[in-house]
Amino acid sequence: MTEKEFLQEYDISQFDRPSVAADIAVLAIRSEYTDNYRREANKKLSVLLVKRGDYPYKDKWALPGGFLQQNETLEECAVRKTIEKTGVDPVSVMPTGVFSELDRDPRTRVISHAFVSVLTEDVDIKSTGEAGETKWFDVEFTREGESCTLRLRSDNITIETIMKRSSHKFGNYRYTYISGDKLAFDHSLILAASLSALRKNADNYSVTMDFLPDKFTLNQFQCVQEAILNKPLLAANFRRKAAAFVEETDEYITGAGHRPAKLYTRKEK
Amino acid sequence: MTEKEFLQEYDISQFDRPSVAADIAVLAIRSEYTDNYRREANKKLSVLLVKRGDYPYKDKWALPGGFLQQNETLEECAVRKTIEKTGVDPVSVMPTGVFSELDRDPRTRVISHAFVSVLTEDVDIKSTGEAGETKWFDVEFTREGESCTLRLRSDNITIETIMKRSSHKFGNYRYTYISGDKLAFDHSLILAASLSALRKNADNYSVTMDFLPDKFTLNQFQCVQEAILNKPLLAANFRRKAAAFVEETDEYITGAGHRPAKLYTRKEK
DNA sequence: TCAAAAGTGTTGAGTCTACACCCATGT
DNA sequence: ACATGGGTGTAGACTCAACACTTTTGA
Numbered sequence: 001m002t003e004k005e006f007l008q009e010y011d012i013s014q015f016d017r018p019s020v021a022a023d024i025a026v027l028a029i030r031s032e033y034t035d036n037y038r039r040e041a042n043k044k045l046s047v048l049l050v051k052r053g054d055y056p057y058k059d060k061w062a063l064p065g066g067f068l069q070q071n072e073t074l075e076e077c078a079v080r081k082t083i084e085k086t087g088v089d090p091v092s093v094m095p096t097g098v099f100s101e102l103d104r105d106p107r108t109r110v111i112s113h114a115f116v117s118v119l120t121e122d123v124d125i126k127s128t129g130e131a132g133e134t135k136w137f138d139v140e141f142t143r144e145g146e147s148c149t150l151r152l153r154s155d156n157i158t159i160e161t162i163m164k165r166s167s168h169k170f171g172n173y174r175y176t177y178i179s180g181d182k183l184a185f186d187h188s189l190i191l192a193a194s195l196s197a198l199r200k201n202a203d204n205y206s207v208t209m210d211f212l213p214d215k216f217t218l219n220q221f222q223c224v225q226e227a228i229l230n231k232p233l234l235a236a237n238f239r240r241k242a243a244a245f246v247e248e249t250d251e252y253i254t255g256a257g258h259r260p261a262k263l264y265t266r267k268e269k
Numbered sequence: 270m271t272e273k274e275f276l277q278e279y280d281i282s283q284f285d286r287p288s289v290a291a292d293i294a295v296l297a298i299r300s301e302y303t304d305n306y307r308r309e310a311n312k313k314l315s316v317l318l319v320k321r322g323d324y325p326y327k328d329k330w331a332l333p334g335g336f337l338q339q340n341e342t343l344e345e346c347a348v349r350k351t352i353e354k355t356g357v358d359p360v361s362v363m364p365t366g367v368f369s370e371l372d373r374d375p376r377t378r379v380i381s382h383a384f385v386s387v388l389t390e391d392v393d394i395k396s397t398g399e400a401g402e403t404k405w406f407d408v409e410f411t412r413e414g415e416s417c418t419l420r421l422r423s424d425n426i427t428i429e430t431i432m433k434r435s436s437h438k439f440g441n442y443r444y445t446y447i448s449g450d451k452l453a454f455d456h457s458l459i460l461a462a463s464l465s466a467l468r469k470n471a472d473n474y475s476v477t478m479d480f481l482p483d484k485f486t487l488n489q490f491q492c493v494q495e496a497i498l499n500k501p502l503l504a505a506n507f508r509r510k511a512a513a514f515v516e517e518t519d520e521y522i523t524g525a526g527h528r529p530a531k532l533y534t535r536k537e538k
Numbered sequence: 539t540c541a542a543a544a545g546t547g548t549t550g551a552g553t554c555t556a557c558a559c560c561c562a563t564g565t
Numbered sequence: 566a567c568a569t570g571g572g573t574g575t576a577g578a579c580t581c582a583a584c585a586c587t588t589t590t591g592a
Contacts, residue, residue, distance in 0.1 A: 018339070036569090097364075207439050237554070239571085255564080505584080509546095509581090510581085527544070531544085
């Protein structure tokens with residue numbers, strides 16, 4: 001069955017209203033390998049993609065996601081679909097935008113709600129990569145003037161998309177495709193918009209903190225912040241600014257070959 | 270026909286998926302009356318509400334809004350519905366959140382997309398108030414500790430709702446009803462969330478500017494900013510900060526009984 | 539003439555950046 | 566011992582709130 005046949009047989013008449021879906025960019029802060037027992041590993045941002053098994057966009061890589069069920073909210077849908085399709089629990093999800101353009105999906109009208117999640121604790125990548133259908137891709141998202149480049153890399157796969165940053169009304173950016181590889185549907189554009197929404201919001205430290213575990217060191221916090229903003233921060237200054245958002249505990253992390261780090265919690269309010 | 274009969278006769282079986290809707294808080298900066306030809310009028314924030322003519326929530330006040338059609342995006346739907354129901358053109362609309370809780374609407378499952386619009390030029394209120402079905406309400410939205418009060422006033426109508434600010438994940442607040450009057454559906458909660466999203470975003474001056482006309486004076490800009498943030502700003506400081514976001518023209522506004530004000534435009538990028 | 543907004547200058551308080559420096563630890 | 570991250574101090578640059586002051590207008 002070709003994609004064309006598939007689409008012809010798709011009974012669009014049963015749908016006289018849009019379908020409602022959630023798509024989610026699950027990001028992880030991954031540590032690069034280091035052979036120095038003391039030195040902190042470099043951190044890279046990765047995104048979790050799923051290879052589509054069916055038409056449309058068969059064999060293309062896509063963000064996990066799917067249609068909303070009657071007994072769940074959109075946030076619950078995003079979490080459920082991610083677990084079903086990848087085995088990864090995205091823990092908490094942040095909304096990043098709604099995509100309601102008319103021709104997003106060749107089957108029928110679909111309104112997609114985009115979310116982003118950042119996993120700040122080490123993820124066991126092997127357990128999620130079964131059958132080659134689910135993979136983590138290193139993310140590089142850069143901008144030179146008008147055009148933005150989204151580069152996704154995993155093993156021997158590279159997906160590179162050139163986009164234009166178009167609208168910036170109300171502080172939110174949208175992107176349009178120019179050239180290069182594409183993810184399924186408009187997922188390249190959704191991923192780009194979600195990354196820029198995440199970066200914009202992460203300027204406020206409290207947003208970043210919502211992705212951290214209950215107890216964390218200031219260095220963990222800083223690594224997440226640096227990975228999201230994609231720039232290094234001076235530890236001395238970071239810790240002073242972060243102090244306004246956290247509360248000390250009397251627990252420490254030891255065993256890293258240097259002075260123990262105090263654990264902190266999110267400050268309420 | 271009572272509300273109960275109406276709901277019993279509503280054929281819910283025709284819907285095996287959620288309906289998709291947009292609801293919009295149209296705000297206007299309204300000038301209070303002044304008898305001094307020179308003195309600038311006080312500015313008040315008002316919201317446009319529609320009295321429901323049908324079940325459910327017959328005779329309750331509601332935000333304008335309605336169901337998405339197949340040939341429009343959600344933004345277009347919000348604009349179309351506002352014009353249809355009130356005769357007011359909201360010009361440009363900012364998304365403020367999605368409400369996908371299961372029991373928002375007694376008829377069937379409805380996913381509502383909230384928008385806000387701020388009208389910065391004087392609106393002819395009389396032309397929109399036909400048949401008493403559409404009215405502007407002065408808005409007061411205050412918070413003391415845990416509980417928030419939303420007070421809406423128009424002529425002899427006062428709608429006062431007490432709510433609790435509940436979740437603040439990722440920088441966005443949600444509200445839950447405690448006591449007092451209610452708008453139709455969960456529109457009190459949507460309005461509260463939209464107002465706080467607007468205030469949060471308006472910290473960035475460029476968001477406020479997206480609601481201004483193509484040419485504006487710095488005083489106009491400041492009045493909008495003050496109405497949204499609900500606090501006075503020092504003109505000298507405001508103008509220096511705003512300078513980064515605007516470009517001069519060589520046009521002036523005269524006739525106000527004082528030195529002419531230069532017109533500015535939004536600075537691109 | 540004069541009150542009001544338009545617009546500029548200045549001062550002192552506070553914040554942020556960069557860097558120097560000491561502390562505590564596991565190998 | 567020592568490299569490394571944990572953590573504090575501080576000088577200079579920068580930003581910002583407050584207020585004083587001058588300019589220009591219409592009635």
